[in-house]
Amino acid sequence: MAEGTREPGPVAAAAAGVAEARYTSVQDVRRGWAVLVVQHDAESRANLIDVLERRGYVVYFAANGRSALAVARRHKLHALILDLDLPDTEGLAALAAIQDQVPGLPTLVVTGSASVDTAVEAMKRGAMDFLTKPISMDSLLATLESALRRADDLSGPAVMPPSEASIAMQKLGIIGRSQPMLQLFEMIKRLAPHYSTVLVSGESGTGKELVARALHSLGPRALGPFVAVNCATLEGPILESELFGHEKGAFTSADRQKPGVMETAHGGTLFLDEVNEMGPACQAKLLRAIERREFRRVGGTRKIRVDLAVIAASNVDLEGWVRENRFRADLYYRLKVVSLEVPALRDRRDVIPVLARHFLEEHATRLGLPPKRLTSEARSQLTRYDWPGNVRELRNAMESLTLMAPSSEIGVEDLPANLRRATTRDVHFPIGTSLEAAERELILRTVDGSPTLKDAARTLGIGLRTLHTKLGKYGRRRVPS
Numbered sequence: 040m041a042e043g044t045r046e047p048g049p050v051a052a053a054a055a056g057v058a059e060a061r062y063t064s065v066q067d068v069r070r071g072w073a074v075l076v077v078q079h080d081a082e083s084r085a086n087l088i089d090v091l092e093r094r095g096y097v098v099y100f101a102a103n104g105r106s107a108l109a110v111a112r113r114h115k116l117h118a119l120i121l122d123l124d125l126p127d128t129e130g131l132a133a134l135a136a137i138q139d140q141v142p143g144l145p146t147l148v149v150t151g152s153a154s155v156d157t158a159v160e161a162m163k164r165g166a167m168d169f170l171t172k173p174i175s176m177d178s179l180l181a182t183l184e185s186a187l188r189r190a191d192d193l194s195g196p197a198v199m200p201p202s203e204a205s206i207a208m209q210k211l212g213i214i215g216r217s218q219p220m221l222q223l224f225e226m227i228k229r230l231a232p233h234y235s236t237v238l239v240s241g242e243s244g245t246g247k248e249l250v251a252r253a254l255h256s257l258g259p260r261a262l263g264p265f266v267a268v269n270c271a272t273l274e275g276p277i278l279e280s281e282l283f284g285h286e287k288g289a290f291t292s293a294d295r296q297k298p299g300v301m302e303t304a305h306g307g308t309l310f311l312d313e314v315n316e317m318g319p320a321c322q323a324k325l326l327r328a329i330e331r332r333e334f335r336r337v338g339g340t341r342k343i344r345v346d347l348a349v350i351a352a353s354n355v356d357l358e359g360w361v362r363e364n365r366f367r368a369d370l371y372y373r374l375k376v377v378s379l380e381v382p383a384l385r386d387r388r389d390v391i392p393v394l395a396r397h398f399l400e401e402h403a404t405r406l407g408l409p410p411k412r413l414t415s416e417a418r419s420q421l422t423r424y425d426w427p428g429n430v431r432e433l434r435n436a437m438e439s440l441t442l443m444a445p446s447s448e449i450g451v452e453d454l455p456a457n458l459r460r461a462t463t464r465d466v467h468f469p470i471g472t473s474l475e476a477a478e479r480e481l482i483l484r485t486v487d488g489s490p491t492l493k494d495a496a497r498t499l500g501i502g503l504r505t506l507h508t509k510l511g512k513y514g515r516r517r518v519p520s
Contacts, residue, residue: 072117073097104133123150138165145186231257241381244431247352255308263307271316289338314351392418398437424461
């Protein structure tokens with residue numbers, strides 16, 4: 040604190056209902072560790088702040104979940120004390136949002152209920168300890184210091200907020216060290232606090248939904264719902280009903296009123312996956328709904344207003360589809376206020392061994408099997424494969440190996456045949472190669488390296504019917520095995 044300034048004592052400020060405050064004790068016996076106290080009850084909050092301040096902690100506080108998340112974004116924190124009984128949001132949701140913002144933050148949760156289920160769920164979401172009311176201050180302080188010791192062994196500041204975007208992304212399940220991924224991470228971090236409409240593009244299986252969830256988790260709507268809908272799995276009228284809901288009697292099977300995902304996403308984020316599969320009529324209605332943030336249910340007359348962010352994803356060249364009149368230009372440009380491109384796995388081969396190890400551990404834990412590891416030769420072999428199915432294909436391959444590999448060590452001989460045969464394949468065309476010949480070679484190589492023709496079409500950014508036509512022209516009609 041600068042000389043000549045004065046702040047109110049913690050008890051006075053907290054009792055006065057200040058939204059957020061910071062206090063620094065002259066007794067810096069905890070080396071300035073910063074603790075965020077999230078407690079709705081003003082008297083309890085004031086007492087706790089006073090006790091912590093006397094012990095030498097720097098104390099921030101908030102009376103609700105949204106204010107707490109704002110504090111976590113602005114300040115360096117070393118620990119969190121969170122009362123789960125909050126007025127504005129379910130306490131566990133606040134815990135998850137703050138943990139997403141500050142990965143690994145030592146957290147103590149407090150509740151008036153002794154529910155074991157709540158305790159277990161809090162632990163799953165990152166809490167280190169669980170206390171029930173009424174709490175003993177001595178017990179709380181001992182538990183807090185124990186948590187800090189476990190986090191850092193008292194060798195320095197317990198936990199720092201992520202200084203690099205990649206740390207936050209890893210917490211959210213997105214891993215990568217290549218330059219394209221680091222650039223994507225920085226764009227997500229920079230964009231998250233401000234976006235309202237984003238278009239995420241990339242091949243199938245690259246993790247576009249993870250990117251959407253990262254934007255949501257790091258943004259101002261993190262405590263609101265994240266609602267995802269895959270446009271490719273629903274036909275026109277059904278998709279329209281899914282998006283906007285319907286009134287009772289709107290169509291034959293509408294035996295009751297049903298809200299759509301745009302309503303359920305109010306206050307949060309709506310994620311539209313494979314938006315390119317949406318029909319023309321639904322595209323027109325979506326455009327109007329996004330622009331006005333209002334719509335009518337199918338069969339309804341009342342306008343429903345919503346406050347939400349919209350993230351759309353496409354696995355094809357959507358701009359090319361606009362040129363071919365396969366997708367509305369006005370909707371495309373409305374969705375593409377900001378665009379993010381997720382690199383294919385073959386363009387970030389450095390992370391393949393890291394992801395493979397992660398998936399092996401994940402599947403072993405889920406299936407209750409002993410963990411398995413890849414030999415260095417097997418890891419190298421995985422990086423030679425082009426992974427046309429991207430991260431999804433890699434995850435599935437590691438699940439198969441978890442189940443089928445005969446020993447705890449996975450060698451090249453244990454890999455599936457298509458992975459054993461893989462070599463790094465760069466397509467080179469000599470000067471003078473015709474466009475038609477180059478296209479033929481690229482298409483055939485992509486088909487040969489893809490598990491299905493649908494995957495090959497998505498990788499190439501063309502329709503499945505177009506691919507069938509071209510393969511017929513080349514005399515190739517079989518689906519690759």
